[in-house]
Amino acid sequence: MKLNLKIWRQKDAKSEGKLKDYTVDNISPDSSFLEMLDILNNDLIHKGEEPIVFDHDCREGICGMCSLHINGHAHGPDSEITTCQLHMRKFKDGDTIVIEPWRSAAFPVIKDLAVDRSAYDKILQAGGFISVNTGGVPDANAIPIPKEDADESMDAAACIGCGACAATCKNGSAMLFVAARVSSLAKLPQGRVEGARRAKAMVAKMDELGFGNCTNTGACEAECPKGISISHIARLNREFLSAKLKD
Amino acid sequence: MNCFLVQSSVGRKLVMSISGCCLVLFLLFHMSMNITAVFSAEAYDAICAFLGANWYALVATVALAALVVVHILYAIWLTLQNRTARGSQRYKVTVQEANVSWSSKNMLVLGFAVLAGLLVHFFNFWYNMQFTEIMGEHVNSLGTSPVSGAELIAYHFSKLPYVIIYLVWFAALWFHLTHGVWSMFQSVGWANKTWYPRLKCIANVVATLVFAGFALVVVVFYIRSLC
Ligand code: HEM
Numbered sequence: 001m002k003l004n005l006k007i008w009r010q011k012d013a014k015s016e017g018k019l020k021d022y023t024v025d026n027i028s029p030d031s032s033f034l035e036m037l038d039i040l041n042n043d044l045i046h047k048g049e050e051p052i053v054f055d056h057d058c059r060e061g062i063c064g065m066c067s068l069h070i071n072g073h074a075h076g077p078d079s080e081i082t083t084c085q086l087h088m089r090k091f092k093d094g095d096t097i098v099i100e101p102w103r104s105a106a107f108p109v110i111k112d113l114a115v116d117r118s119a120y121d122k123i124l125q126a127g128g129f130i131s132v133n134t135g136g137v138p139d140a141n142a143i144p145i146p147k148e149d150a151d152e153s154m155d156a157a158a159c160i161g162c163g164a165c166a167a168t169c170k171n172g173s174a175m176l177f178v179a180a181r182v183s184s185l186a187k188l189p190q191g192r193v194e195g196a197r198r199a200k201a202m203v204a205k206m207d208e209l210g211f212g213n214c215t216n217t218g219a220c221e222a223e224c225p226k227g228i229s230i231s232h233i234a235r236l237n238r239e240f241l242s243a244k245l246k247d
Numbered sequence: 248m249n250c251f252l253v254q255s256s257v258g259r260k261l262v263m264s265i266s267g268c269c270l271v272l273f274l275l276f277h278m279s280m281n282i283t284a285v286f287s288a289e290a291y292d293a294i295c296a297f298l299g300a301n302w303y304a305l306v307a308t309v310a311l312a313a314l315v316v317v318h319i320l321y322a323i324w325l326t327l328q329n330r331t332a333r334g335s336q337r338y339k340v341t342v343q344e345a346n347v348s349w350s351s352k353n354m355l356v357l358g359f360a361v362l363a364g365l366l367v368h369f370f371n372f373w374y375n376m377q378f379t380e381i382m383g384e385h386v387n388s389l390g391t392s393p394v395s396g397a398e399l400i401a402y403h404f405s406k407l408p409y410v411i412i413y414l415v416w417f418a419a420l421w422f423h424l425t426h427g428v429w430s431m432f433q434s435v436g437w438a439n440k441t442w443y444p445r446l447k448c449i450a451n452v453v454a455t456l457v458f459a460g461f462a463l464v465v466v467v468f469y470i471r472s473l474c
Contacts, residue, residue: 017336071340103333103336105333105334109336170333172329173329203256206256212331213256213325213329214257215325216430217347219352222345233433234436236257238436241261244255
């Protein structure tokens with residue numbers, strides 16, 4: 001396959017960036033999108049040019065590192081996948097592909113296609129955990145959990161914190177991410193205990209870091225690589241509002 | 248102010264949701280009231296007389312005006328915050344995501360269209376009715392009684408430009424409500440996967456009812472003016 005690429009190049013956080021044209025040839029339709037970028041970077045290095053910086057790690061869809069806004073879609077034009085799971089067979093020979101970094105005020109560009117997503121870590125640190133005292137390990141089956149609750153908690157826990165939700169949202173809102181974390185713990189007895197404090201702390205941190213308000217467009221859900229439902233946002237709203245009304 | 252209705256994004260959306268919900272309920276009431284005019288001018292005028300410049304109508308008017316002001320101020324405030332959160336650097340390529348309604352992404356624009364219609368409407372009706380009464384006048388700017396609402400309706404909707412303006416206004420409202428009515432449930436947390444299709448259906452039904460109910464009166468009076 002031969003492809004025309006328009007890739008965002010930006011020297012550092014402070015510099016102006018712009019889309020630059022590249023052409024890659026002899027790309028196998030079976031190669032992954034990131035492999036295609038590896039091939040391009042190889043060419044650039046051979047030519048003595050600076051390779052394109054992009055985030056990636058596990059390359060099996062679970063670490064949440066690979067970002068990339070490809071032809072208008074977070075993680076490219078396929079549903080429920082990360083960029084590393086996107087294959088070149090999704091494109092046609094001769095296609096033009098525009099590759100941009102996540103855009104959100106809370107995710108500043110570090111260089112080229114890599115952005116700083118530590119804002120999500122800060123939200124997690126604010127409350128996305130359960131407090132466990134040291135001691136003997138409790139028996140896993142000591143607390144029975146209804147199947148539906150466990151399922152729903154697991155669905156929310158599938159969140160890999162990739163940032164596609166805030167990157168897609170027209171408001172740069174991190175609600176789907178926060179909701180997934182709040183929801184996965186709120187549905188389990190171990191997490192229930194700190195539910196109110198968690199919802200308040202995480203929402204406060206999210207607001208403080210400059211993420212937007214939720215307009216309920218549902219764009220986040222459509223682009224989430226793990227298909228996390230906005231029903232978790234409804235639960236976050238319930239958790240937060242009932243916690244505030246009890247204050 | 249250290250209140251979550253101001254400080255927190257979820258709290259601010261609660262304000263949007265509750266003010267929006269009250270406005271929807273008011274619209275349903277206003278629409279039912281208007282339909283009376285199609286069947287009986289006397290009945291409609293009786294309602295107008297009942298809702299003139301007396302204390303309960305005035306209290307309700309002030310409360311309603313406050314809701315509208317809060318809804319608009321929060322709408323502008325939220326949208327400005329959202330634009331800042333999106334950042335100054337925008338995507339070069341954007342698409343319409345699957346299952347995302349156009350209305351949901353254009354609520355402020357639709358809101359301003361609704362507001363523009365509202366101003367025309369105030370000038371056409373409220374100014375010639377309740378306002379005239381508040382001023383202690385017995386004749387409005389059109390030389391008719393401020394309580395003969397049916398006559399005012401017949402006067403305005405005999406003019407084609409008004410008919411068109413009002414229908415466009417109702418259409419903007421329709422779009423605003425197809426998203427707004429289900430979104431207000433989501434904002435307070437009363438939604439889940441089972442209820443999304445139902446809530447979206449309810450939103451479409453409410454929006455269409457409001458549109459059809461208001462449009463009916465306009466169209467009927469226009470047709471009558473032609474006969
Ligand atoms: C009769 C008039 C109106 C009704 C019945 C109405 C109703 C609603 C409802 C039910 C919502 C959903 C709230 C939520 O998401 O929780 C909403 C949202 C909204 N309304 Fe209105 N509205 C009206 C007029 C206006 C006006 C005049 C404006 C602005 C000038 C406006 C701007 C907005 C905006 C921007 C949103 C979305 C806020 C967000 O989620 O970001 N609305 N409206």
